[in-house]
Amino acid sequence: MKFISHILSELLSEFLFLRNGSCPVCGKVLFAGNDFLCPECAGRKPFNSGPVCDSCGRALTDAEKRTCQHCRQAKIKFDSGFCLFHYQAESKAMITALKFKNRPALGTYLGEEMAKELKALPWISQVDLIIPIPIHPERRKERGYNQSEKIADGILSGLGQKCSFSSVNKNLYRSHNNPHQIGQSLKKRQENMLGVFDLHDPAAVFDMNILLVDDVMTTGATLFEAAATLKEAGAGKIFVAVVAGLDDH
Numbered sequence: 538m539k540f541i542s543h544i545l546s547e548l549l550s551e552f553l554f555l556r557n558g559s560c561p562v563c564g565k566v567l568f569a570g571n572d573f574l575c576p577e578c579a580g581r582k583p584f585n586s587g588p589v590c591d592s593c594g595r596a597l598t599d600a601e602k603r604t605c606q607h608c609r610q611a612k613i614k615f616d617s618g619f620c621l622f623h624y625q626a627e628s629k630a631m632i633t634a635l636k637f638k639n640r641p642a643l644g645t646y647l648g649e650e651m652a653k654e655l656k657a658l659p660w661i662s663q664v665d666l667i668i669p670i671p672i673h674p675e676r677r678k679e680r681g682y683n684q685s686e687k688i689a690d691g692i693l694s695g696l697g698q699k700c701s702f703s704s705v706n707k708n709l710y711r712s713h714n715n716p717h718q719i720g721q722s723l724k725k726r727q728e729n730m731l732g733v734f735d736l737h738d739p740a741a742v743f744d745m746n747i748l749l750v751d752d753v754m755t756t757g758a759t760l761f762e763a764a765a766t767l768k769e770a771g772a773g774k775i776f777v778a779v780v781a782g783l784d785d786h
């Protein structure tokens with residue numbers, strides 16, 4: 538009997554494992570000992586190295602500049618920012634798997650990877666609340682989860698003792714859906730985003746230093762609008778952390 542239940546549990550774990558069992562970048566089947574990426578893709582993670590924007594943390598191609606073109610145009614500056622990866626083919630494949638291929642655990646894994654780097658940043662100890670960028674309830678229903686919440690959960694568990702709070706804050710919500718933003722300028726995107734966020738309890742963010750978490754930053758319009766909503770409610774410093782940020786050109 539014991540033997541049969543052992544076989545059954547082996548089969549079950551094999552089944553569960555196979556359901557999420559391919560590398561999100563190259564599609565190769567993963568084995569039990571592998572990470573969330575196959576060894577080859579894990580060895581080629583597109584880490585954001587070199588100079589970064591003082592405000593949002595994206596990579597700068599011109600090291601002479603202190604901030605990226607988007608932060609220079611935006612009305613709000615982030616107090617600091619962190620991007621784990623350059624936004625390019627490999628990181629896009631990871632984000633696509635996380636958002637559209639039912640891979641929520643990949644979000645937690647990426648958040649934990651982010652926490653390894655965030656731990657070393659001087660501002661991380663100032664964070665009072667960690668708030669994921671919300672998705673619209675309809676989108677959440679389709680997807681079954683909010684990818685940014687999964688990333689934030691991973692950051693929180695990875696930071697461990699480094700943070701003074703034990704849960705991800707869900708105060709921010711999306712009050713209405715915005716149109717898809719692909720291929721639009723920052724100005725147009727900012728117009729589309731105006732007023733999409735709201736707070737369940739605005740008083741709870743007053744004077745709080747907040748780490749906003751999202752999967753991707755291209756123009757940054759979503760994060761700028763979320764920051765504006767928090768600032769209106771009297772939030773203190775706003776930091777941002779994303780899995781992948783588009784390089785500044």
Ligand SMILES: [Zn+2]
Binds near residue numbers: 560561563565575576
């Ligand atoms: Zn791979």
Ligand SMILES: [Zn+2]
Binds near residue numbers: 591594608
């Ligand atoms: Zn920037």
